[in-house]
């Protein structure tokens with residue numbers, strides 16, 4: 001059933017139907033019915049329809065909602081979209097009075113309402129999932145204790161840090177991703193119902209009543225903006241994409257860690273895959289696919305921005321395409337958070353000790369503490385490192401004589417500072433790579449999550 005037969009003498013061409021009808025909005029079914037219940041209640045309360053008619057509509061909508069929730073709702077090939085399907089079903093259940101539901105409403109404000117209801121719930125679900133992943137990272141950080149690894153810059157070993165410090169960097173990135181979703185929430189939480197087709201109505205609708213009954217924090221101020229804008233959708237999808245990018249960076253590291261050359265971690269059998277040819281392989285496919293799927297979610301952001309850029313006000317059918325992109329982005333993120341979370345929880349860490357060359361900056365800072373200008377200290381330690389490296393040795397292999405030769409203010413006891421563990425233990429910067437900092441961060445993260 002279409003909602004617009006009156007002025008047409010011919011029915012729709014099969015090709016028109018095939019090209020214009022997109023069933024991806026079917027997942028808005030319960031939201032559509034809940035929005036319709038609020039609309040019908042407002043129509044009765046404002047006296048636009050009688051209270052008997054209002055009660056009939058509610059009776060029918062309760063039945064449609066039950067069918068929607070139990071999965072028994074039967075779609076018909078003739079339903080142009082989810083809104084048409086609900087009205088068609090309502091008509092089957094309660095007859096002519098169903099025709100009163102769409103009073104003062106258009107699919108233009110209706111589809112916007114459905115999307116906003118959907119995205120409010122999706123935001124809450126993604127927030128819980130991100131929080132869970134942060135908690136999983138904290139748990140792993142606690143589990144690995146004071147294990148020391150190298151931090152990397154340019155994929156070259158840089159300084160000695162607790163492995164926990166490295167893992168918690170991702171926890172902080174995810175906390176910002178979470179914050180971004182929460183920040184976008186009030187821009188989703190605005191009711192567009194009552195905006196109608198584009199300009200509102202000559203009927204005495206009460207948009208604030210429907211907004212309140214649906215729990216919206218605010219109501220549209222401009223009907224044309226309400227039905228013609230999708231920045232809230234694009235913003236949600238950006239939040240998904242940025243979170244995917246965080247997961248993708250973590251994934252890239254997990255792939256490296258699992259590799260023989262790094263050998264930092266082994267992931268559980270249940271979270272890795274085998275090779276059809278090479279019996280020895282245990283592949284980190286989840287992490288690789290998170291990386292790959294991130295590309296497609298970035299594509300969704302591009303799609304939503306492009307969708308808006310040339311659109312005149314108000315509603316244009318182009319906007320129907322927003323649903324595919326937002327559902328794809330949200331579904332992909334939801335599954336990625338869950339799957340990668342499982343993989344993180346299954347990790348066993350056993351990183352090899354980094355080269356003692358990661359203590360080079362420590363040695364320079366020891367000299368600085370004795371009054372040597374940093375530039376001269378850097379030069380002296382650089383010379384020492386070059387000599388040792390030429391002989392296939394690292395800083396921990398230096399002799400007291402070599403230290404003294406590198407700089408007269410170095411003493412034999414300085415050799416004790418030249419192990420990765422000693423380096424991490426000597427770190428004092430707040431927020432730096434030390435166990436004190438790790439303990440503080442875990443406390444701060446728990447506070448933020450609480």
Ligand code: ARG
Pocket residue numbers: 025081107108111315317319320321323
């Ligand atoms: N299926 C449409 C969409 O998703 C609903 C709004 C249709 N409005 C209209 N005037 N054709 O955007």
